[in-house]
Amino acid sequence: MNTKQAGTYLLAVKVTYPDKSWEVTRFVKVTVKRQTDKARYQVKVRPGQVTLGQKLSPGQLVTNGN
Numbered sequence: 081m082n083t084k085q086a087g088t089y090l091l092a093v094k095v096t097y098p099d100k101s102w103e104v105t106r107f108v109k110v111t112v113k114r115q116t117d118k119a120r121y122q123v124k125v126r127p128g129q130v131t132l133g134q135k136l137s138p139g140q141l142v143t144n145g146n
Contacts, residue, residue, distance in 0.1 A: 086114040 081089055090107040124144045130136045 081110065081112075083112050086112050088112075
């Protein structure tokens, strides 16, 4: 199963018992949800200083922003 791509998948599940016997169950529907951008990216910032009245932009502090 591709968990890197959002979508709904039908999977057969193989069940193995303690005595090593097994069976394949009916298909099970599995939904992989899209990961939010907030969860995907970690913002990296560096400390900064400004003089009173000076403008400050996020680009001056965020090191991995695009």
